[in-house]
Amino acid sequence: MAQLVLALILGLAILTWVASGVVETTARGWFERDVGDRSRLVLVSAGPSLAGAWSNQSSLGQHLAELARDERVMGAAACGLDLQPRAATPGFPTDFGCWAIGARLRSGGAGSSIREWSTVADPPSGRIHVSVMPVSSEAGQLGFSILLHDLSYIQIREEKARSFLLAAFCLLALLALLLPVFAARWARYGWNTELRTFLRGGGRGGKREFQPLLKDVRELVERMAHERDDVPGQWTARRLKQALNRHLHGERVVIVSNREPYLHERTQGGIEVRHPASGLVTALEPVMTACSGVWVAHGAGSADRETVDANGRVRVPPGEESYHIRRVWLSEEQESGYYYGFANEGLWPLCHIAHTRPTFRAEDWRQYQAVNRLFANAVCEEVDSEDPIILVQDYHLALVPALIRERLPAATVIMFWHVPWPNAERMGICPWRDELIEGLLGSSILGFHTQLHCNNLIDSADRYLETRIDREHNAVAKSGHRTLVRPYPISLEWPVKWAEAAASPRDCREQVWHELGLKPGALLGVGVDRLDYTKGVEERLLAVELLLETHPEYRGRFTFVQLAAPSRTKIERYRQLNDAVEKVAARVNERFGAEGYRPIVLLRAHHEPAEVYRYYRASDVCYVSSLHDGMNLVAKEFVASRNDLRGVLVLSEFTGAARELTEALIVNPYNLEAAAGALAEALRMPPGEQADRMLAMRSVLAQFNVYRWAGTMLADAARLRSQERLSSRLSARQPAMV
Numbered sequence: 032m033a034q035l036v037l038a039l040i041l042g043l044a045i046l047t048w049v050a051s052g053v054v055e056t057t058a059r060g061w062f063e064r065d066v067g068d069r070s071r072l073v074l075v076s077a078g079p080s081l082a083g084a085w086s087n088q089s090s091l092g093q094h095l096a097e098l099a100r101d102e103r104v105m106g107a108a109a110c111g112l113d114l115q116p117r118a119a120t121p122g123f124p125t126d127f128g129c130w131a132i133g134a135r136l137r138s139g140g141a142g143s144s145i146r147e148w149s150t151v152a153d154p155p156s157g158r159i160h161v162s163v164m165p166v167s168s169e170a171g172q173l174g175f176s177i178l179l180h181d182l183s184y185i186q187i188r189e190e191k192a193r194s195f196l197l198a199a200f201c202l203l204a205l206l207a208l209l210l211p212v213f214a215a216r217w218a219r220y221g222w223n224t225e226l227r228t229f230l231r232g233g234g235r236g237g238k239r240e241f242q243p244l245l246k247d248v249r250e251l252v253e254r255m256a257h258e259r260d261d262v263p264g265q266w267t268a269r270r271l272k273q274a275l276n277r278h279l280h281g282e283r284v285v286i287v288s289n290r291e292p293y294l295h296e297r298t299q300g301g302i303e304v305r306h307p308a309s310g311l312v313t314a315l316e317p318v319m320t321a322c323s324g325v326w327v328a329h330g331a332g333s334a335d336r337e338t339v340d341a342n343g344r345v346r347v348p349p350g351e352e353s354y355h356i357r358r359v360w361l362s363e364e365q366e367s368g369y370y371y372g373f374a375n376e377g378l379w380p381l382c383h384i385a386h387t388r389p390t391f392r393a394e395d396w397r398q399y400q401a402v403n404r405l406f407a408n409a410v411c412e413e414v415d416s417e418d419p420i421i422l423v424q425d426y427h428l429a430l431v432p433a434l435i436r437e438r439l440p441a442a443t444v445i446m447f448w449h450v451p452w453p454n455a456e457r458m459g460i461c462p463w464r465d466e467l468i469e470g471l472l473g474s475s476i477l478g479f480h481t482q483l484h485c486n487n488l489i490d491s492a493d494r495y496l497e498t499r500i501d502r503e504h505n506a507v508a509k510s511g512h513r514t515l516v517r518p519y520p521i522s523l524e525w526p527v528k529w530a531e532a533a534a535s536p537r538d539c540r541e542q543v544w545h546e547l548g549l550k551p552g553a554l555l556g557v558g559v560d561r562l563d564y565t566k567g568v569e570e571r572l573l574a575v576e577l578l579l580e581t582h583p584e585y586r587g588r589f590t591f592v593q594l595a596a597p598s599r600t601k602i603e604r605y606r607q608l609n610d611a612v613e614k615v616a617a618r619v620n621e622r623f624g625a626e627g628y629r630p631i632v633l634l635r636a637h638h639e640p641a642e643v644y645r646y647y648r649a650s651d652v653c654y655v656s657s658l659h660d661g662m663n664l665v666a667k668e669f670v671a672s673r674n675d676l677r678g679v680l681v682l683s684e685f686t687g688a689a690r691e692l693t694e695a696l697i698v699n700p701y702n703l704e705a706a707a708g709a710l711a712e713a714l715r716m717p718p719g720e721q722a723d724r725m726l727a728m729r730s731v732l733a734q735f736n737v738y739r740w741a742g743t744m745l746a747d748a749a750r751l752r753s754q755e756r757l758s759s760r761l762s763a764r765q766p767a768m769v
């Protein structure tokens with residue numbers, strides 16, 4: 032027996048040694064590829080601003096310093112085609128200077144162009160990633176930029192991985208040593224009782240010696256899981272797909288929301304596909320395209336019924352067809368009570384502090400319950416296992432998590448609430464608050480944009496329901512079921528496909544100038560919203576009015592174009608808003624308009640994303656003035672659209688986005704003087720400052736994109752899932768108490 036154990040330990044040692052070599056090489060390759068991609072992204076984004084500052088050494092130096100702000104960047108330099116440095120960050124190593132690099136990459140003789148290039152160098156001081164990118168203006172190549180990344184942190188990671196493997200080896204060796212002891216005891220007492228006691232962590236005094244061991248294993252697994260999710264580098268559609276495969280073994284995802292990602296509309300020219308104006312859809316569509324699966328949603332388009340198969344399904348996106356929509360059909364009565372009534376006259380004003388009184392009607396509530404059941408049934412028809420992963424979206428479907436849990440107790444339900452959650456006192460005015468919270472607590476994970484909204488939900492559950500609150504882990508337990516409540520700020524895909532496909536900012540500007548009849552030298556502001564009272568459109572136009580009143584130099588020169596998508600027009604409050612906005616626009620145009628000049632252009636229509644991005648890229652300033660907003664993706668879209676690093680974002684402090692886009696000009700939209708002042712500041716902001724702010728905001732968006740949003744939620748769900756599976760296995764094996 033002793034020989035067998037020794038052979039086992041020797042075998043394990045050899046296996047560990049071989050595995051550590053393979054792990055090291057593979058992980059190093061991944062890390063280096065990530066750093067390469069990141070360097071490339073940084074240099075490509077910085078290209079226009081470096082070109083703009085080329086002839087000004089100090090401004091060029093500032094841009095380089097900005098690039099080198101990340102602690103892993105060792106230095107950045109800008110070099111001319113004569114291989115002379117134009118500017119460099121302090122202490123830039125001469126071994127990688129303009130001459131050393133440029134001479135290697137020159138395509139011809141002196142002054143010839145330099146191509147894009149990257150490599151990993153291994154000097155005695157430690158590994159370095161070198162990235163080179165040409166810098167060009169319209170006149171041709173000006174020179175090139177160099178970015179150096181310190182890769183020593185990869186070595187540190189490798190050492191950590193080695194210690195993990197060593198720890199695993201020690202544990203396995205320990206287990207191998209304990210094996211004979213077990214064998215002897217099993218032979219005497221029977222293996223079954225022994226294993227149960229061991230898995231329970233030892234019920235009688237003698238077995239407690241295994242508890243520290245189990246604790247160590249658990250901690251090790253936990254730490255390794257976190258390590259893998261925290262790997263630096265950008266989240267992409269591919270990485271999300273890999274994470275889904277790794278954590279959830281490729282199980283397909285089911286999304287359910289009221290709004291569908293593609294509507295089929297009948298028009299005079301035939302059936303057209305539309306992208307609805309919805310932050311939810313903007314964010315989730317790329318996730319679904321990456322993950323594939325099924326999206327259950329209300330079929331609201333006039334030609335939706337004509338475009339589905341016998342099961343109400345249609346494959347999308349048109350041309351790509353990577354997932355399918357399962358449409359749920361609602362009668363007019365159902366839509367009126369559930370969507371217009373309870374969701375949008377009750378919950379919407381309840382959740383947003385925008386001073387519109389919520390209306391609660393018993394009949395609307397009955398329809399809300401019935402329609403939530405319809406959605407839950409459709410989801411259960413679409414799943415392909417007993418324990419599917421279901422992502423439920425938004426305030427229209429608060430009862431769906433509990434309804435799914437009734438039918439599929441092992442499902443992992445992630446509910447994401449896209450709007451704010453009010454404080455407990457305010458929530459208290461809803462006659463069906465208990466049922467709503469109970470419905471939500473059917474979820475495994477309940478996500479909000481901010482920690483504040485998580486706290487509000489936990490307080491509401493604490494105040495109105497019989498629950499056990501675990502504040503340390505942000506969890507609520509009700510009737511034996513536990514829900515984790517977590518903030519996951521939503522975002523955009525990166526890069527955004529609409530920005531990639533758009534014409535150059537100069538061409539966009541030319542087209543928009545032509546469409547709006549603007550004069551050369553005019554300045555343009557843009558607002559993009561559903562016409563909703565929470566968006567502060569009236570306040571925005573009043574700020575423009577005050578700007579023109581207090582800054583006469585902008586009269587005749589500054590135009591504000593508002594793209595307003597009609598929304599929820601069957602509700603009286605939305606019709607009132609429409610009239611009020613129209614009135615303010617007419618008054619401002621009356622006061623400050625002149626022959627051939629309209630200060631406010633109100634475009635009340637649905638605009639497809641390609642058109643919206645054209646306006647973003649043509650504008651000098653974008654003003655997002657929401658009175659209250661969970662996140663607001665318009666702010667993020669504007670930043671994503673400006674790969675030329677121009678334009679200024681003026682952003683309401685009452686949006687979730689203001690917590691992340693801190694380089695915007697942040698304003699209180701109720702404070703018209705401050706808002707008008709911010710608009711004036713935006714219009715006179717020098718291009719260098721615009722570029723600095725844009726660069727900073729764009730790097731936040733690149734890093735915290737929607738793939739990361741979804742990846743983090745799915746990884747949390749996967750952890751929860753394995754914990755639940757483990758504990759249900761343990762309890763199934765636990766002997767009955769006598």
Ligand code: F6P
Pocket residue numbers: 290308309310311312425449450561598599
């Ligand atoms: O962002 C909040 C939100 O309610 C989304 O969930 C919704 O899709 C969007 O606003 C647009 O509203 P609607 O779906 O009513 O047109």
